Amino acid sequence: MQVFKGIKIVNGIGIGKIKIYKVPVYEINEALVSDQEAELARFEAAKTKVQEQQSALAEKERKDGREETAGIFDAHAMMLEEDDVIDEACKELLSEGHTAEYAVNKGCEAAEEVFKNMEDPYFQARSADVVDLKNSMLDVLFGNDTESLQGTEPAILVAEDMAPSETVKLDKSLLLGLVTRLGSSNSHTAILARSMNLPTLIQCQDISDDWDGKFAILDGYNSCIYIEPEQEIIDKLTAKQKEDREKEAKLQELKGKPSVTKDGQKVRLYANIGGPKDINAVIENDAEGVGLFRSEFVYLNSKTDPSEDEQFAAYKKVLEALAPRLVIIRTCDIGADKTIDYMKLDKEDNPALGFRAVRICLSRPDFFKRQLRALLRASAFGNLGIMFPMIISKWEVQECKKILNECKEELTREGVAIGKYEIGIMIETPAAALCADDLAEEVDFFSLGTNDLTQYTCAIDRQSANLERFADTHHPAVLRLIRETVEAGHRHNTWVGICGELGADPTLTETFLSMGVDELSVNPKSILPLRGNVRNVDLSGLKKNNNPEPKKESEVKAEAKTEAKPAKGFWGRLFS
Amino acid sequence: MKEFKYVITDPVGIHARPAGLLVKEAKNFKSVATFIKGDKSAKATALMKLMGMGIVQGDEVTVRVEGEDEEACAAAIEKFLKENF
Helix, strand or coil, X not given: CEEEECEEEECCEEEEEEEECCCCCCCCCCCCCCCHHHHHHHHHHHHHHHHHHHHHHHXXXXXXXXXXXXXXXXXXXXXXXXXXXXXXXXXXXHHCCCCHHHHHHHHHHHHHHHHHCXXXXXXXXXXXXXXXXXXXXXXXXXXXXXXXXXXXXXXXEEECCCCHHHHHHCCHHHEEEEEECCCCCCCHHHXXXXXXXCCEEECCCCCCHHHCCCEEEEECCCCEEEECCXXXXXXXXXXXXXXXXXXXXXXXXXXXXXXXXXXXXXXXEEEEECCHHHHHHHHHCCXXXXXXXXXXXXXXXXXXXXXXXXXXXXXXXXXXXXXXXXXXXXXXXXXXXXXXXXXXCCCCCCHHHCCECHHHHHHCHHHHHHHHHHHHHHHHHCEEEEEECCCCCHHHHHHHHHHHHHHHHHHHHCCCCCCCEEEEEEECCHHHHHCHHHHHXXXXXXXXXHHHHHHHHXXXXXXXXXXXXXXXXXXXXXXXHHHHHHHHHHHCCCEEEECCHHHHCCCCHHHHHHHCCCEEEEXXXXXXXXXXXXXXXXXXXXXXXXCCCCCCHHHHHHHHHCCCCCCCCHHHHHCC | CEEEEEECCCCCCCCHHHHHHHXXXXXXXXXXXXXXXXXXXXXXXXXXXXXXXXXXXXXXXXXXXECCCHHHHHHHHHHHXXXXX
């Protein structure tokens, strides 16, 4: 038995025979030719053919619901356009009298170098796109069909590197795993491996032609491949693979299924996100909306106070990509504990109880208005909820709404389009929970921030390690505040969600559902497991005893609004 | 000829994804738009050249537009930059 290390892209285990995947090496004639016109025509024909192939791959991927990889091939087709790097480099060589094959080979190498020499790893990884296009054009020029390289039996493929178009052309039903000597975690191959959830190792320096046909196990968990493994390893990893498959199959089955209890009570499962980078996670995990989009990233990623346009761009990106899902964006929640130089906040002895969130915003209306204007402008591009944090009094909500309305009037005067939006507040202070009846009159929804609500209710600093013994995340006082908030909300047609960590706690799912919570917003990875929990809950016994209230109108309204449909991925969206 | 300056605010700079859309936008016009940063320049329709300029957050680029519909083209590109970069 031999073991070799690499860098894993996807966890998971592949078991089977190895197939060495070798791209043909072409002999390219360096001699000059006299008929330059003919070579130029051959080059143009090959280029057009490859552009067509790439567009066809894009279409295939799009049809299979993989928008992100579809975007890669759209970009490839674009990279061969007239006047761009490849076209120019090749044509220069053709004008010197070289053959089309030679021009493509050398011209692409020059373009490859441009990217390889860039500092940014993102751009370095783009050199693989150029190689892909080069090989595809050479295949056309040499009249070679590369589709037979994979063989006809299920196998773990081992290759120097995999070009995106090669990876996509592979017959997935025969693919048990992928090992390459090159590649980076930014490469398209890695993106594709992730989207296919294929056990993959890259930068495995020791790959060898001798492996061809040997039995092997790719262990993504431990970033290694076993060649001719011992029986003990085979048994252990076969069992692990079986367990993974069962777990995954159960979660995948939950995609597209309603989040509804056995007795028919619905709850909306939303995701908590931190920025546009999380768009894919929302879609992949089949979240029905976004219950908490922390807008802090626009403030924390910036050296200066972020402009309205900057904020607008970020919000629009998320709203557009996730439409028609509801996306709730929480307004600025920075405070004295998150130090941002340009905010020039005083140091406080007790920052958790200090100058933070909406308290800053209401004290600095110009700063607040920049965000609200950006949000209102973004509302035209999707389904927006605006949420104000750290509320304790009704006047605060009224003042927030007043400033929001001023912004709306300004924008309307400027002729800017504004879409529909909902207004809500965080319930994260005992004051807000106890005054929920009053607050509900002002807003469309509540979202319970259980982390802060627990810390303020129990006077337990959630960052202090010494308090572990005293901290009780299921403290009856907190659960009671949650219940009363839900009841108060429903009395006023205000729907109520939970966006704190407690929302994902499987031991509380039934409790929250029996309280009538309308929405749970959790980190994207928790959505499908939570849906599994919800679907196992049966409240019919409880309901008989408690004589529950009928379903609220607001609940039905909101559900209709946020019906989950597959939305476009990141790559795809930007090319459509 | 129309010309304007723009400072990139996107944390990743001009990268493949929105760059593809920028190319599409630029292709809607007859005018030729050129991006200029220091001694480097690229047509707005050349994806790789644009990406190859290595434009990052904080860089100031000059956009020069020439052609019969330069007015509309410059306005569209400026709007696109503001919304995406």
